[in-house]
Amino acid sequence: MSISQASIPLSHLLPPLVLGGAGFSHQVYRNPNSAQALEVLKRAFQLGLRAIDTSAYYHPSEILLGEALSHPDITSQYSRDQYFLMTKVGRIAATKFDYSPSWVRQSVMRSLQRLHTRYLDVVFCHDVEFVPEEEVMGAIGVLLDMVREGHIRYVGISSYRIDILARIARRVQSQYSRPLDIIQNWAQMTLQNDRLAQEGLKAFREAGVSCVCSSSPLAIGLLRANSVPVGDLGDFHPAPSGLRSVVKEAADYVAGQGESMAALALRHSIRRGQSLSTPDFRITTIMGITSIAELEDNLATARQVLQVSNEPHWLWSTDAGQSVEGNMARATVDERLCSAVHNILGPWRDYSFPSPGDDWDVATKQPVSTKQPVSTKL
Template identity: 50%
Template sequence: MANSIHRPRSDLTKEITPIVMGGAAWSHQLNPDAETRPIIPVILKAFSHGIRTIDTSPYYEPSEKILGKALANPQITSLYNRKDYFLMTKVGRIASEEFNYSPDWVRESVERSLERFQTGYLDVVFCHDVEFISDEGVVAAVSALWEFVEKGKVRYVGISGYPIDKLVRVARKCKEMGKPLDIVQNWGQLTLQNTRLKTEGLRELKEAGVKVVCSSSPLNIGLLRAQGVPIGTLGDWHPAPSGLRQAAANAATYAAKHNDDLASLALRFAVRETANKDPSLPTMSLIMGPGSVEEVESCAAAANSVRDNSAKGEFGDLRDEVVLDKEGEKSDEKLVEGVREILGEWMDFSFISPPEGWSVKEGKMMK
């Protein structure tokens, strides 16, 4: 069976695609109707544009199940083999306040993900939201993942989380142990509203041996769009305070008055920021979260709109080397500046994660 064949480690920077399809759209946290959304057309459309990397997590229930079933469907397998796409998932976070990073659970979680995806290997497995446990706990979980690398069931190992200092600290510890992380994922901090990942983390992560950094949530979990934050089965869980929400709403109105859309502008900004060719910094990929064919087209259009496609026509394959359209970047400058002026004091504002009262030692709220 083709899906059971293992693949050796290679050059991660050349395998992961510049644009990644996030799997959170297929979670009940964001969409109560996740099971009825048209997943197969979304995957086919994303793959056709060169968005060949998928990132998900067991925490995004039931995303793994939905994606795994879809990827095994003949509509997809008749066109794409397992080696044609890059699959990333996570371990450790189970629910909003339930975590298990023990080596035994890491092993069980990976085996379950392999079964759900009906594959013999996962390209990347991250320890998910590592700020919720101690550094030592993360390192132990990472060590369990390296066991799967040795068996050929996981190709690359990484961590994900929000606080940049935590990600850098753990990456350094892993390098000191002689097992540097391959990849790190951070969310909401390389956006039109917050660029701290670029100013506070990329160089340090490179020094710690990290090859690739994924920046997810370019809309900051739906904050940077006219519709406002998404409401799913968890209710209004978005961490943005009311002042930031109002500033984002004002920015959306400003963009509309200038015949643009805040979400589109934010996507263009994020694509430019992650199209980094500085050899002293890690390679970057941008994780977007389309939940419909229309949203895939919107993401692809935003990604293509910042590229110089003059030699390849209007829409190139998003796996192609990124050459930025300098004229387009210049035309966006005034609008970007206007949005940032409206955001004002909320520029580079970061959320508190884990929340106050959380004990990383106990792995739970102590209040």
């Protein structure tokens, strides 16, 4: 796909699964490195997973991905139009944001250099709930200018807060006389939290948005047998102890039934997104990947839901899983297990993390105390 094809609706281009670049960051991985990124990317591309979502905030993800994408092992086999790159602007660090027009433009140009590409398929404004909406609107205007200049193909926003995403989407449609192309929301189309489907999708569609990325299907590693991931920056996970406790109880139950909590949660998230997608409204799942083993496990799990062949480009095809019934036996078992998990979660089902918390001042884009605010969207 070339930059000249940007008039094609994004819903017709974005595949059902995307590789999350946060797995190459200090937040969720100890010592992210070039060798890790290259090996994961080579295997992902071989298996057909060629859409990547990252951010300047996921340091050093952009740098490592760019080194991998420019490596002869990749360039000798894949041209730029055979993979899809999404990144973000605005969030710099856990407590640092810059949505100024000059920085947004500088950040995009830096991402182009880091990723060794002449254009970016999608650029999101990152974690928009942490800054004043007027600054977000200004940043979107800059990104739309950069679409016209040929640096970007599609523009979106990302946030945990569904209400803020919907409000900004409506404002964009009104102020810029065109809709946002895409919205990204994290950890709210999961086995634990279904608020994206319940509260977000209808509002996004009404605002003209054609694509929604549901990221963190495991809620940043919460929905698995092991504890939450701890990278070089320590335990950043926003889940309170009560939620962690019931998730562990649910994971133990699922394991006792001979199933993996992580696999069940991933199947549930993908199946949910595909069931709500249409040819003109795509819901895609972003999977955090840190290793070849994790990549292969996740794709094997995804195949159980998408019911696609082993052809090398199956994930790149936007038709994968849209019109094919899932395996009924697997779906029946999963339905029973998911129901049991929901019973165990009890009042924690559909619990949402505060974002931002009471310790964050949106107007000043600063913490209001010495306590560090929760880090979001990985």
